[in-house]
Amino acid sequence: MHKTSDRNSLNSHYKLPDWLIEVIEDLDSCIAQRHFEDAIDLLKKSEEYLDNSRDSMELYDIKLSLNNRTTFLVHTLTNELELIAESKSLQGGGYRFSKKAVKLLTQLHRCTQASQLYLMVCSATLKARLEKVKRDGATSCYIKRLSSIAISNISEMLCDFLDIFSHTKKCTSALVIWCSHELKILTTHLSKQMFLPHVSLNALGECLTTIRSHCEQMIHLGIDIRYQFDIQLRSxxxxxxxxxxxxxxxxxxxxxxxxxxxxxxxxxxxxxxxxxxxxxxxxxxxxxxxxxxxxxxxxxxxxxxxxxxxxxxxxxxxxxxxxxxxxxxxxxxxxxxxxxxxxxxxxxxxxxxxxxxxxxxxxxxxxxxxxxxxxxxxxxxxxxxxxxxxxxxxxxxxxxxxxxxxxxxxxxxxxxxxxxxxxx
Known part of the structure; x- marks a missing residue:
């Protein structure tokens, strides 16, 4: 990362504050030790100082080095999120960490990229949690457990998304598309369990009543997935x-x-x-x-x-x-x-x-x-x-x-x- 040349350039100007002279090394250290919050604080502090300073060759070099570190930090955070999304077990608090990483990306002005990665993690997390639902007992019992877990998790993820991206509305469309996609996957899976010859009309009615009641719990979030669910099952x-x-x-x-x-x-x-x-x-x-x-x-x-x-x-x-x-x-x-x-x-x-x-x-x-x-x-x-x-x-x-x-x-x-x- 050209640490030596960066530092020599900084030291050549005696009026620069000490913390700014060391900022590039400090950033490298924070990123290496996964202290991402501290790294972003340093970037913000540096940007504020540079915005209020006159342009010079020394400051130009600092800005260039800061941009490089910002790009590297974004790359590191996106890699972390991609690894979480690709993980089959999603153990060890992967979903919780993903929320922190996404918030950091939004602070680095990467909202669109952050929302896409976060929704990828949500899909992987939801799939992993639903795979843990055992299919023992009657079909109606399994359907009720599965739909309850699915809808409560989707609701939780929607709330987290709206909280993380509360400052921007341009990511809302991605959330709606994601929700529709996940509901379609869920509906397809539920259909394979419900619409079988041995499942009576009464049992089917019980299952649908339960699923719809779970869907209605999300209306307060502004998304009517019950209507989408009914439309997908119409034929x-x-x-x-x-x-x-x-x-x-x-x-x-x-x-x-x-x-x-x-x-x-x-x-x-x-x-x-x-x-x-x-x-x-x-x-x-x-x-x-x-x-x-x-x-x-x-x-x-x-x-x-x-x-x-x-x-x-x-x-x-x-x-x-x-x-x-x-x-x-x-x-x-x-x-x-x-x-x-x-x-x-x-x-x-x-x-x-x-x-x-x-x-x-x-x-x-x-x-x-x-x-x-x-x-x-x-x-x-x-x-x-x-x-x-x-x-x-x-x-x-x-x-x-x-x-x-x-x-x-x-x-x-x-x-x-x-x-x-x-x-x-």
Whole structure:
């Protein structure tokens, strides 16, 4: 670093202060011993002195030497940060040191370079921390742990970034791009864990609810990553819902074929009141107008099973709902419900079930309760009425009303019997 020539040049001017004469050697010593803060203090002190001094050949040489040391210090700090970013373990407080190094670079007026290096370290640190999350237990548990750690770390890094670069706004765009990039990586990884055949819609809803709640914690920082998260999952969610619809439709069709149209008998008060409580919790209580004979109710096991299943589907669909897939959500809910309603209407007109017509009507009447609950849940989440379901309800109610107005066939024992064959 030409120490001898630098020092001879400085000593040639007796009016220079002693500390300035020794400043180049002191800088070299500080950098070598990794006393970077002291080195920057010396640089600032030297710059202030030179700014208030008249130009001369001696001072020009000092400025040149200081510029060389500044460049070397920047090079040293950037190398340190690059090594931290490339480290696989990131042990020994690498992330904490990186914040100090970045702050020093900003003091050397290298904000853009400092922000890029800092975000590289953040990416490496985040990756290393997430790799430590064990995949034991249920998928939902792993997803909750992973998303919690990921979002809390991203939030911490965002706060640190905003603190370090609070004096400049030109680095904010780099932060937004970095955040979007990391969220995309996280979303891709989470998708591979969540959207699997063995993961139920209910478990998926729980996972998404948890992730979204974690994302909302960052809104106070001015970045809405929940919206970005939902957008990235839009097509995958729509595909999963469509597949779920087909699965449930097939299941409902099979159960409908097995329906024997018999009232449900619970045989004991414990069983009866347990069901009554379950239905009330789901928001689909039994109608008071139903003729309940002891522990036998005029609702079939098929109707009860479907009602509980359907409310679960409604809640699961609304848990994963985002405005961009609302039509898909509606199609799922309507398609599954229409299969069951069609079963009721076809049974009502089936000659095999003439004796069960009062029972069928009671079941149809109960479906108004189910539809009303669905409309209520939908509006509470989406914020407006489910018009397509409301129209379906009106049509179904009309069919029920029309069926009650049709004359019933006379029972077989009322047919007139002749005592003679005279009229035959």
């Amino acid at each position: 995958t969610l729509a595909k999963t819902l469509s597949e779920t619809k087909e699965k449930y439709m097939d299941s409902v069709k099979i159960r409908s074929l097995e329906d024997n149209w018999r009232p449900s008998n619970f045989e004991s008060p414990q069983n009866f009141y347990k069901l009554k409580s379950e239905l009330e919790i789901l928001g689909i209580p039994m109608l008071k107008i139903l003729d309940i004979n002891k522990y036998s109710i005029p609702l079939t096991s098929n109707t009860l099973a479907f009602s509980k299943l359907y409310i679960g589907i409604v809640e699961d669909c609304l848990n994963i709902y985002v405005p961009e897939i609302i039509i898909t959500v509606q199609n799922v809910l309507l398609s599954i419900l229409q299969i069951q309603l069609q079963h009721l209407l076809s049974s009502l007109s089936n000659c095999r079930y003439k004796q069960q017509i009062p029972l069928i009507r009671n079941n149809m009447l109960y479906f108004n309760v189910l539809i009303d609950r669905t409309l209520e849940l939908y509006r509470s989440v989406v914020g407006y009425q489910f018009d397509r379901l409301y129209i379906l309800k009106k049509k179904f109610s009309y069919e029920l009303k029309q069926s009650s107005m049709k004359p019933q066939p006379a029972p077989r024992n009322s047919v007139t019997k002749y005592s003679t064959i005279e009229y035959i």
